[in-house]
Amino acid sequence: MNDKLSHLKKLYEDGYRCIYYDSANENTFSVYLKNFEMERSEVVELQDPTEFNELRSYIDGFNFK
Numbered sequence: 001m002n003d004k005l006s007h008l009k010k011l012y013e014d015g016y017r018c019i020y021y022d023s024a025n026e027n028t029f030s031v032y033l034k035n036f037e038m039e040r041s042e043v044v045e046l047q048d049p050t051e052f053n054e055l056r057s058y059i060d061g062f063n064f065k
Contacts, residue, residue, distance in 0.1 A: 005051050008033070008044050009058060016042060018059055021052075031055065 008031060012018075016033040019041075023029050029052040034041040046052045 002046075002048070002051050004044055004046055005055060008046075008055055011035075011042060011044075012059065016040075 011033055014035070015037055016035045018031060019034050020032040021029060027047055027049075029046045029049070031044050031046065031052075032041065033044070046055070
C-alpha cells in the first residue's frame with residue numbers, strides 16, 4: 001500500500017473526515033480532510049487514480065460511531 005494512502009487512512013482513523021476532493025488534472029487528486037474536534041485540517045495529494053479509488057472505497061466502508 002502506498003505511503004500516502006496509509007497516511008490518509010491513519011488520519012481517518014484519528015478522527016479526520018473527508019470534506020472535499022477534486023482533481024486538478026487527470027493524474028492528481030487532492031483530498032481535503034478535517035478533524036472537527038481538534039479544528040485541524042489537512043490536504044493530501046494522490047498521483048494515482050487507483051489509489052484514489054482505494055481511498056474512496058475505504059471511506060465508503062468506514063463504520064461511523
